[in-house]
Amino acid sequence: MTPEVVMDIFADALYLVILMLVVIVGPGLLVGLVVSMFQAATQINEQTLSFLPRLLVTLASVMIAGPWLLREFMDLFTRLYTNVPNLIG
Template sequence: MTPEVVMDLFANGFYLAVLVISVIVGPALAVGLLVSMFQAATQINEQTLSFLPRLLVTLATIMIAGGWLLMKFMDLFERTFQQIPLLIG
């Protein structure tokens, strides 16, 4: 296995990790920003007010995008397993 092949495998895995993290964390970040702006405007400093909406949005995002993310993982693993004979030989 050459260093180029190893870097290609690493790049594919890293791209998938960044994609999964951005899909799951992005909506939670947006909701957290909206809740923080609401808290700053109303001067309410309740910890559960910022935690619960982010948790619910994260869970909803996983439920909605989970199938698509799972397909991305399966595609990566399938491509990697199909390339094993080419990588070894």
């Protein structure tokens, strides 16, 4: 196994982790920003107000994008598993 192959595998795995992070956490960050702007405009300083919308959006994004992300995850590991003989030899 050459260093180039290891770096390719690492790059694919890192890309998948970043993709999962953006798809799951990104919408929650945007909703948190909108709620924070609303709180600043109305001067409502309630910490729990931003928690529920972020939680609901994060759960919705997991429900919507979950099957696609799982398929991507399984594709990566299927490629790794089928290429083990090529990687070792």
